[in-house]
Amino acid sequence: MARRSDHGRDELKALILDTGRQIMAEGGYARFSAREVAKRIGYSVGTVMHVFGNVDRLVMEINARTFRLWTEWLEHRLDGAKGRERILVLVQGYFDFAQIHRNLWAAIDELRVPEGMLMETALASERVHLTDVITREVAAVLPGNGRADASALASSMIAAVHGHCAFQLGGTFTLMGVEKPAELAAARIMETLSARGALTVS
Amino acid sequence: MARRSDHGRDELKALILDTGRQIMAEGGYARFSAREVAKRIGYSVGTVMHVFGNVDRLVMEINARTFRLWTEWLEHRLDGAKGRERILVLVQGYFDFAQIHRNLWAAIDELRVPEGMLMETALASERVHLTDVITREVAAVLPGNGRADASALASSMIAAVHGHCAFQLGGTFTLMGVEKPAELAAARIMETLSARGALTVS
């Protein structure tokens, strides 16, 4: 039985989050459970529920962390890249991150927020932040007259790349006999940019 | 207690499938369970397990049916459409079907087949059949010299549209402030085809 003085409230919350993240990374959504988290940290399930309200909110916070890590990871990869290369880094980065952090990435996909429950803005903002980074890069390569809808365009491109990645990691592409998903995704993105006169060799 | 003479084996299998499909359509993956199926048809859980082996295989068969319905639905929609219109019908059809059969569509996405378990070819073939229809349409609009990789290209385009649809129904696009997902998806597809010299006004 854990004593109340073992961890402060914030400390305990961080401990649950760290442990939950680890369990998710190890075994994915299928093997994740609030009870497993409780067991590992030496507290009871009730305490975990008391801190996070319900298990979905815990997963949401784990996912928010994944988005933050993802964003930082992409920014780091962008270092030194220029022009067309930056776009390719983003596309390949999407795939690489998903492959490296397979289970954490899948957890984002697999969490279905129930009807009535709305996602806290603090958690949603991490996802939006990642989107903003990509929008910034898309806007940067677009010719001046095409930057107005850079946001919608970036969202659309993210969706396209996401589709490729989901099909790859979910086995759908294997079923279809597709060999190099990242290259296909990159080709689609380049077509979209070319259509707007971006990155064309002048 | 159901008598053995109530339904033949194939008849019983069909009954379970129909009922399962209905439960899935009504309440989605979240409210679906083998026990609920058993309750509704008046058999015990054991019988359902006996017929399908495990619950994942039951869901797989439900999904296979959804793919068949989806394919027929698309083929019917294609009737009378010509050229460029046929491609737009396919893109819009993807979205419309997902929206009309929200829960059935989501069930395809939400089923995660466990590592060791491979999908029976009979079930996978329904998905492949849908892919084939789209490949056929893509190949038809491509200029002769570009039809070699029509299959990979079609798969890539399906992935792109799927990404848009998943973001739409999963709420991600709402978070991003995206308004008209189907139009964005259609625009991406048209860019890809235009890049290959397809459907351009000559």
Add this chain to the structure above:
DNA sequence: ATTATTTATTAGACAGTGTTCGATTGGGCT
């Protein structure tokens, strides 16, 4: 210093889930 109050934590219950298995029970065959 002792009491009272608030709050964290727990254990246990509840209603679910998928899966397994021994015990029945029914229908077809000899």
Add this chain to the structure above:
DNA sequence: AGCCCAATCGAACACTGTCTAATAAATAAT
């Protein structure tokens, strides 16, 4: 009529998330 195989059941098992009453502990008040 008896036999045998397969279908069906019901109960058990190990899980799940969620809730609640009781308990323990830290803090506040006297």
